[in-house]
Amino acid sequence: MAALRITNTHIHTFTAAHVPRYYPHPALYVFKRVPGLVRGLAWLLRVAGHPAAETLERLLQFQKEAYRGGQAEIFASVRRQYPPDTRFVVLPMDMAPIGHGPVEADIEAQHDELSRLARSDAFRGSVIPFASIHPDRPGAAAEVRRVVERLHFRGLKLYPRLGFPPDHPVLMNEIYPFLVEHDLPVMSHCSRGGVRGRDVSVHAADRFTEPAAFIPVMRKFPDLRICLAHLGGVEDWRRYAEDGIDPDDPAARAANWQVAIRDMITSGDWPNLWTDISYTLFRFEENIAFLRLFLSGGARAEALSRRVLFGSDFYMTRQEALSERAVCFRLRNALGEETFRRIAETNPEIWLGERGGDA
Numbered sequence: 593m594a595a596l597r598i599t600n601t602h603i604h605t606f607t608a609a610h611v612p613r614y615y616p617h618p619a620l621y622v623f624k625r626v627p628g629l630v631r632g633l634a635w636l637l638r639v640a641g642h643p644a645a646e647t648l649e650r651l652l653q654f655q656k657e658a659y660r661g662g663q664a665e666i667f668a669s670v671r672r673q674y675p676p677d678t679r680f681v682v683l684p685m686d687m688a689p690i691g692h693g694p695v696e697a698d699i700e701a702q703h704d705e706l707s708r709l710a711r712s713d714a715f716r717g718s719v720i721p722f723a724s725i726h727p728d729r730p731g732a733a734a735e736v737r738r739v740v741e742r743l744h745f746r747g748l749k750l751y752p753r754l755g756f757p758p759d760h761p762v763l764m765n766e767i768y769p770f771l772v773e774h775d776l777p778v779m780s781h782c783s784r785g786g787v788r789g790r791d792v793s794v795h796a797a798d799r800f801t802e803p804a805a806f807i808p809v810m811r812k813f814p815d816l817r818i819c820l821a822h823l824g825g826v827e828d829w830r831r832y833a834e835d836g837i838d839p840d841d842p843a844a845r846a847a848n849w850q851v852a853i854r855d856m857i858t859s860g861d862w863p864n865l866w867t868d869i870s871y872t873l874f875r876f877e878e879n880i881a882f883l884r885l886f887l888s889g890g891a892r893a894e895a896l897s898r899r900v901l902f903g904s905d906f907y908m909t910r911q912e913a914l915s916e917r918a919v920c921f922r923l924r925n926a927l928g929e930e931t932f933r934r935i936a937e938t939n940p941e942i943w944l945g946e947r948g949g950d951a
């Protein structure tokens with residue numbers, strides 16, 4: 593069997609310099625400035641036998657990652673978890689315009705640093721850089737054009753929970769047409785968890801983020817390849833497993849984002865709709881049995897498995913107990929070589945526009 597080259601379609605390398613000063617709460621500024629405080633608190637809780645100690649330890653791991661220095665240091669720490677020829681789609685984050693205070697390095701600087709990383713001797717060929725932009729920012733479309741045309745970025749990351757709908761006029765009128773013209777894909781955060789703009793309610797954030805929010809986009813741009821990340825997210829997987837889906841409620845399937853995404857993909861109505869399993873499958877024990885069934889046996893599973901991408905969501909996953917390497921091996925083992933190759937090698941190549949059609 594031919595060697596397999598993994599493409600991880602979802603990782604992050606942004607650093608503390610790209611996170612607003614007062615995010616997530618002004619009171620945490622002091623903890624962020626002095627990481628030793630979290631460690632001290634974790635130690636106290638451990639001594640007291642408090643169950644929150646483990647959570648804090650993981651938070652500390654996560655914080656360590658974000659404060660590791662530059663994007664290159666963060667990237668080096670994920671790369672060692674994978675075979676040497678693995679490629680990684682790196683997704684920036686544009687958090688300056690969301691009302692949580694200033695960032696040290698703005699999105700242009702974040703893009704430029706990522707571009708240097710992608711072109712560096714050490715990592716050339718391993719980094720596939722994506723742009724990310726808040727469409728309310730002045731010059732949003734020009735920045736996307738700049739990094740695609742001059743720096744050869746390969747797609748766009750969206751994060752609607754920050755406070756914008758996916759059919760925002762700047763996206764619809766300027767950015768999506770440009771992406772279609774250049775045959776580049778979109779990755780959009782699609783789970784109930786994650787960062788929110790300061791003045792965005794949970795309800796509003798969910799309306800911006802939910803799978804149906806992309807229907808107007810897919811109607812207008814049927815050729816645009818869109819990936820809704822996290823296959824609905826851990827919260828909707830938990831509800832699916834614990835509460836089930838009420839068969840008498842006609843709205844129940846659409847209300848669970850995991851079911852909604854599977855229904856939309858397998859309906860055949862949205863041939864360029866994709867999803868990735870990042871973060872969600874790092875709750876490995878809870879979720880792997882479901883994923884395995886969703887991807888094996890029957891026409892529906894076949895249709896879905898042609899549209900699922902392997903991604904991890906490093907370094908968000910540092911909050912979970914299993915390492916990238918551990919999950920990657922378990923996944924390959926549980927799904928089998930053929931399915932794993934499809935989601936980790938073939939599908940990412942199609943989604944990125946490197947090979948045509950439905951292999």
Ligand SMILES: [Zn+2]
Nearest residue numbers: 602604905908
């Ligand atoms: Zn992510």
